[in-house]
Amino acid sequence: MINMGVKLKGLIDAAENYHTVLAENRKLYNEVQELKGNIRVYCRIRPFLTGQNSKSTTVDHVGENGELVLVNPARQGKDSHRMFKFNKVLGPTATQVSVFLDIQPLIRSVLDGYNVCIFAYGQTGSGKTYTMSGPTLSSKKNGGSIIEL
Numbered sequence: 001m002i003n004m005g006v007k008l009k010g011l012i013d014a015a016e017n018y019h020t021v022l023a024e025n026r027k028l029y030n031e032v033q034e035l036k037g038n039i040r041v042y043c044r045i046r047p048f049l050t051g052q053n054s055k056s057t058t059v060d061h062v063g064e065n066g067e068l069v070l071v072n073p074a075r076q077g078k079d080s081h082r083m084f085k086f087n088k089v090l091g092p093t094a095t096q097v098s099v100f101l102d103i104q105p106l107i108r109s110v111l112d113g114y115n116v117c118i119f120a121y122g123q124t125g126s127g128k129t130y131t132m133s134g135p136t137l138s139s140k141k142n143g144g145s146i147i148e149l
Contacts, residue, residue, distance in 0.1 A: 026112045029105075029108070029109075029112070030109050030112055030114055033105055033106070033109055033114075037087070040087040040088075041086050041087055042086060042087055042088050042089070042090065042102065043068055043084070043086045043088075043089045043090065044089075044090040044094060044099065044127060044131050045059060045062070045068075045089070045090065045091050045092045045094075045127075046092065046126060046127030046130050046131075047092035047093070048092070058070045058071050058072065058073075059071075060081060062089050062091050063089070066085055066086040066087055066088050066089055067083060067084070067085055067086075067089070068083070068084045068085075068086065068089045069081055069082070069083045069084075070082050070083075070084070088102060090102070096134050099131065103118060106118060120132055
């Protein structure tokens, strides 16, 4: 019985140390998230809807480092191209899973007790609902809550 009590005390000590290390890990993880920036701006390019002409796009270039170049056909010369810089640009082929993987650290911060706000902004028809809910609202496979990783 004494031997069992000693082993139980060892388990209790190990569990307390585990919780201490886990709390420190959460703190450090969220400090890294803060260092990445409290405000991050992502751009997601909505795929063309059925019946839309894919050749009428104004997107000229999507860079790997968050650059997006748009073309304005109404302007001539160097004014016809305009570059924007985001934390990340997700192209029309980006899946809901890839969007989730980019914001997953924010979700973890919420679970650790930090305040987080994620919202979609843009004009009507720009793809806000598509980004938050997926290609079809009724599709469970492509739904916005992408927890089925």
